[in-house]
Amino acid sequence: MIRQLFAIVLIYASILVAVSAVKFELPAVPSSRVEESKRCISQYVPRDTTVLLTGKIGQGYNQVAGFEIKDNNDQPNVYGRHSKYTGEFRNAFDTRSDGVVSICFTNQLQEGFNEAPQYTRTIELEFNVGAEALDLKQIASSEKLGPLEIELRRLESIVKSIVGQMDYLKRREERMRDTNESTNERVKWFSLLSLFTLISLGVWQILYLRSFFRRKRLID
Structure with missing residues (x-):
């Protein structure tokens, strides 16, 4: 059991370490x-x-770069916004709801200049979530932790993230189960109603036709 848990921690840690360090040119x-x-x-x-979002917006002649951080809820939570920015940035926050968090970059050319290939900015971004978003160096210096203690603190944070993810998946599974049970119950009652309606319609048709044929003296 301990080996399995340790393996899960290592896999999860490797996934987190491989997170999102990107670099691109924004025209x-x-x-x-x-x-x-x-x-x-x-x-x-x-x-x-x-x-924790860290990165750098490079210099750009006659260009105005900015970025906005928000989620995709019906009423989006905005975690950061800059309309004019150059240089390094660092933005840390705690999410307020489940959802997709996006950071969107824009680069506007100033008036009087025509769009051309040389007008671009270099964008560098690192997107860290959960345990990887913790500043362990700052924690180590403030609490005077050794290398082993720092690593244990990092693993503890990863385990907490795993537990949080498992709790979230459990809650989703419970919601899906409730939805399935509710849907099955509605389908059952709808099927019974349809069956009762068809049987009633069949009985009415038989009685009506029998009465009709009797009036026409086709049957006794």
Whole structure:
């Protein structure tokens, strides 16, 4: 059991370490095309999970870059927004609901300049979620932890993330089960109603035809 748990922790840790470090070029476009040309990086994140977004927006001549961080709920939670930004950024927050968290970058070309290949900005982004979003160096310096204690703290955070994910999956499974049971109950009653309606209609047709044929003296 311990070996299995340790294996799960290692697998989960490897997944988290492989998270999202991306780098791309974002062309500058006129103001009329900013929305359609924005570039978004998204990841599903459960509720009450720490997210750390770090990155860098490179220099760009006559370009205005910005970004917005929000989720995809009906009323989106906005976790950060900058309309003009250059240089390194760091944004940490706890999610308020289950959903897909996205960071969208825009790069607008200033008035008087025509769109051209040389007008681009380099965007670097690292998207960390859960245990990987913790600043262990800061924790180590403030609490004076050794290397082994830091690693144990990191594993503890990963295990907590796994437990949180399992609880979330359990809640989803319970909701799906309730939905299935409710649907089955409705289908059952609808089927019984349909069967009763068909039987009643069949009986009425037999009685009506029997009465009709008797009036016509076709049967006794």
